[in-house]
Amino acid sequence: MKIMIILAWIFLGSLTVQAQLVVSVSQPKVVGQKTVVKLVMKNNLTETVESARAVVFLLDDQGKMVGQSTKWVIGDSKDRPPLKPKSEVKFNFVVSSLQPFAATNLTAKISFSRVVLERGKLADVRRDVSVTTP
Numbered sequence: 001m002k003i004m005i006i007l008a009w010i011f012l013g014s015l016t017v018q019a020q021l022v023v024s025v026s027q028p029k030v031v032g033q034k035t036v037v038k039l040v041m042k043n044n045l046t047e048t049v050e051s052a053r054a055v056v057f058l059l060d061d062q063g064k065m066v067g068q069s070t071k072w073v074i075g076d077s078k079d080r081p082p083l084k085p086k087s088e089v090k091f092n093f094v095v096s097s098l099q100p101f102a103a104t105n106l107t108a109k110i111s112f113s114r115v116v117l118e119r120g121k122l123a124d125v126r127r128d129v130s131v132t133t134p
Contacts, residue, residue: 021044022132024040025131048085049083051114054110061107112129
């Protein structure tokens with residue numbers, strides 16, 4: 001019986017939520033040949049996020065990709081400083097097109113390809129980044 005209780009505690013302990021970089025993604029807003037996707041990022045990690053690179057895919061109502069863009073959303077320039085623990089930052093992700101978007105009912109899918117923490121340590125984007133959409 002004691003073994004069962006110990007195993008239950010170990011299992012429950014593994015289910016606890018880890019600190020993460022939490023990213024809220026807004027509904028895309030289409031303006032002519034550009035689409036703006038607003039990101040709100042909160043650093044719930046214990047370390048500073050020095051830089052983060054993300055890609056946004058724009059999908060139409062059929063699920064077909066109609067646009068894509070990759071950008072550094074944290075760090076990599078003076079206007080995007082590192083994100084300290086417990087801090088929050090907003091980033092307007094602009095996706096351009098050579099012609100106006102045929103549909104305005106677009107969905108944004110975001111994926112982080114690289115998150116660099118203090119002292120050059122790489123974060124595990126599958127575990128340390130949580131993306132939420134409306």
